[in-house]
Amino acid sequence: MLPKAHAKLYELTAVQKNYAAAQKLFFEMLPLLELMEGGGKYTQFVKAACGLAGHPVGRRAARC
Numbered sequence: 059m060l061p062k063a064h065a066k067l068y069e070l071t072a073v074q075k076n077y078a079a080a081q082k083l084f085f086e087m088l089p090l091l092e093l094m095e096g097g098g099k100y101t102q103f104v105k106a107a108c109g110l111a112g113h114p115v116g117r118r119a120a121r122c
Contacts, residue, residue, distance in 0.1 A: 060091075067080055
């Protein structure tokens with residue numbers, strides 16, 4: 059979700075200059091961004107997301 063949303067956010071702001079739509083998207087993304095940044099487990103969240111996306115990372119991935 060987030061990689062595509064970030065790309066869309068860039069598209070809306072830098073390319074389309076549609077700041078109202080960009081702001082709406084940003085505020086939809088904000089709860090997850092705050093969780094990742096303020097939750098104290100950013101690395102674990104990123105590793106879990108990579109695994110869910112089919113790209114295992116970390117020590118366990120090396121043994122797979």
